[in-house]
Every structure is written in structure tokens, then in C-alpha cells.
Amino acid sequence: MCHACVIDKVKTGMLSRRDLFRGGAAAGVAAVAAGAMSARPALAQSSGKVVDLTHAYDGDFPTFDGNPGILYSSQYDHDPDGYKIWELTIYEHTGTHIDAPLHFAPDGASVAELEPENLMCPLCVVDITGKAADDANAMVEAEDIEAWVSANGAIPEGACVAMHSGWGAKVGEASFRNTPDGALAFPGFAKSATDMLLDMGAACIGVDTLSLDPGNSADFAVHYSWLPAGRYGIENLANLDQLPATGATVFVGAPKHKQGTGGPARVLAVT
């Protein structure tokens, strides 16, 4: 089933978004479900090297809306309680975190409903550091996916396709989020690329920036198409420069609170 057909069926209600994500009737979805197993060859060749794609974060970590993403309050402490526990206030979309379909689709899968098989993915790293150095709002376009495929072979079904823009190294700088005059500015995916990845059966896209869409997006075109189509995203990835373009496997430690729209995650890659 072509991407346009899937989107059309979603729009007309012939295929629910939730069924779509769960691997129901559509051929494209069946491909995703089957594709999750394609991590096996990568695992079988694993060197066992672990790369942590997760930023450590606290209330100083940059957020999309500029407010602290986590607040700490002591519930118990070593003195006098003998042990320590924090009461945390977490605004779900902070730190290295998941965007579940429910984030942008009222009937989309919650983060607790993501299929476990889609949390272990062949990882494809698309390097756009060159154009991102010239344009803070650079995008992974369809032609970047085509170039990646020409160089590395097909995008595996069930893959996580991650944008490496170089922004992961800027996380302590104002330029991670803004231009000098305060406008949001960071790289992201173009819908031309994610429409192609929908057809190819990717399970997930990831970015090393604050949003799947670039900072200057006026319409959140990727959020409003990728997530309602039943796929998920990861924002604020770290250390993508330490990974090859292809061959790694990523384990996505998505949180599992019921009805969650996403949330802070631990993301580990194995090469």
C-alpha cells in the first residue's frame, strides 16, 4: 500500500490510527511489524560496544517552550529517613524523550502501547552536519534519504532513522535552541523525507535537536503526519557522531506510563 493510500485511509477512517500502529490490516504496517525483526542480523554481528544516546538532564536542560522540563522536591532523604527519594514534576517532552502517536493524534497509541519489537531497531544515521553548519534550520530532505540509500543500501523495515545535525554537541549553548535574536532555530526532518520513510516501513525517526520539525516550522508538518500515521519519534538524541551510518542496533527505553504522550527515555545503541 502506497503512503498516499495509507494516509487517505487514515483520513477517511477506514483504518484507525491505532490499528495502523499496532500492525493491523495495512500492508505497510505489516512490513513494519516484520521489519522489527530485521535487527537480528545487526545484533548477530554486534561487537558489544554500547553508546549512550541519552543526555543527562535536569531543570537547566533546554526545552521547546523554554520552561524547565523537570522540577525536584525531596520526598525522603538520607537524614533522617535513611534513604533518598525525589518527588519529580516532569513535563513529558523534556530531555532525550519519545513522541508517541498520542502526542499529536487523539486516537493514537500512547507511549505504553508502542510495540516492544519496535523499541529494538536497526539504526540508520543520516549526517546533515554540512548543511546544518550553514543553515540552523536545515532539514533532512527526501534527497538525503535517497543519498543515504545509494551509499548504504535500503532502509531496513522497522528502522530508526536518526538525523545527525551536530546539534547534540551544542546542548549547553544558546544556539542549541535559538538564533542570536531569540528565534527558534534548529534542524529537523522535512515531510518529503518522512513521507518516504513511511513508505519504507521505518518504525521511528530521531533527531539530535528539540523537535522532529525544524525550529522555524510554521505548521509542524512532520509531527502532524508521522505521528498520526502510527509511528513514533525521539528528540534530543546525543552522541550520534560516535555511530556508523548503518549497522548499529538501537534500544529505545521508552517510559511506560499509561496514556503517556511520550516522555524521557534511555536510548542505547549497540555496534
Add this chain to the structure above:
Amino acid sequence: MCHACVIDKVKTGMLSRRDLFRGGAAAGVAAVAAGAMSARPALAQSSGKVVDLTHAYDGDFPTFDGNPGILYSSQYDHDPDGYKIWELTIYEHTGTHIDAPLHFAPDGASVAELEPENLMCPLCVVDITGKAADDANAMVEAEDIEAWVSANGAIPEGACVAMHSGWGAKVGEASFRNTPDGALAFPGFAKSATDMLLDMGAACIGVDTLSLDPGNSADFAVHYSWLPAGRYGIENLANLDQLPATGATVFVGAPKHKQGTGGPARVLAVT
């Protein structure tokens, strides 16, 4: 270095607890660090089957103190905002979650400081369902570890050793936490077993119950020895009945908020 020596040096301050966890001077610690790589053979033999060891949770999930572990408040919603985000209040030790050394050791490693290599572990499942059916406060004792080794070979260095008591299937029942008269009652580890696992270089212990110590523990002997020795724990594991005693690899999606004492995690096993 024998376990008694390590504990003695920790007590006398010759070896800091944080250094111990980080793989500093002690031979036992070096073994843990090296052992993290021993997941490789298991991965190389992987079938690619993913087993989710994580319970989906919300405010109804049972907790040690009996209070809700998570509260939800709407920050943004589809109508009128166009997308949905929850403000979550999380008491760190709820759901399937990590106990980091800092939970019981003032100078222990936080959950963000766990070594990524120790989040990918060979998984050893110790089945005590038989005695747990007769005694709700049954424990994994040293002799259970010895019996496991006799049947399955050495505990791999850097392993996660998980207690399978059968409690994972009781999570919706009052008996997950209590006796009929309201006393805390659930299986856990005995210090005799965890002292042995310290010597063997295990990185982590896991339980399918609310606590590393059994429900009737008066002294939290395991929490007060295992965690200050620089190792970590996982509580409320699910689906251990779906795994072999040996041969699986576990990916521990520990949260990474700075200074965290632990917190809700996604735990995935690959067989």
C-alpha cells in the same frame, strides 16, 4: 578481593562507594567493568525475540508505601492546543523502576551516573516460584545461587540476576503487596545471596516484587549492602516467566535525570 574485604574498605573509607561503582581500584570492580562486555556472546546468538519486562503503570499501580506513584495533570491537550502533553508528578520508586546506589548511599552513584555498559547485561533468572507459593516472604538464598550455578554454569561477570517468584502475575491483586491482614508480604533477596553475587561481579539484581528485600524485612539488609557497594537494582519486573534461566540479554532503560535515586525504567530482554 573478597566481598568482606570490599565491604570493610567501604566502611573504613579506603575506597569510596562512588569509585567502587565506577570501576576504580578494587579487583571486584574491575571484574564488573570487564564483565559488562560478556553480554556479547549472548547477543551474537540472539534470535531477536524481544520480551518486555516492564509493567505499564499509572496511579493504581501498587507501591511500597501504598500511595499513588504517579499523578497526571494536563499541560496541553488536543483541543484547543492541537497536541497533548501531561504534567506528571512521579515519586521516583514506582512502576518497574531502578534503585541506584544513591537511593541508600549518600555518596553513591545517581541513576544518571550508572555506566552505560552496565545497562546491557547477560540475564540470569533464578526461579523460586516453588517456595514462594508456600511462603510469601520467601528469599533467594545463597544456596539458590549455588543451585543455579550447578545447573547453568557460572554467573557471568556484569550479569543482571533476576528473582522470578511468580509475583509479576499478581500485580492486579492485593496479594502482590500484602497478607490478608494487611502486613507487607512478598519475596526478595537474602543478603547471603547478594553477598555472593557481589563477589561474582554481578552488576545488577532484579525482582518481580516491590522491593529487593522481602516484604517482612526489618532491616533492609540487601538495600543497605548491595546499593552502597555500588551496584544497582530493578524492582517490579514483569514477564520473567517468558525467559530462559540463562542466555538472554537485558537492556535496562534507566532514566537519566541528574541526581536521580532511580526511577521508572523500560526494561527489555532479547533472547
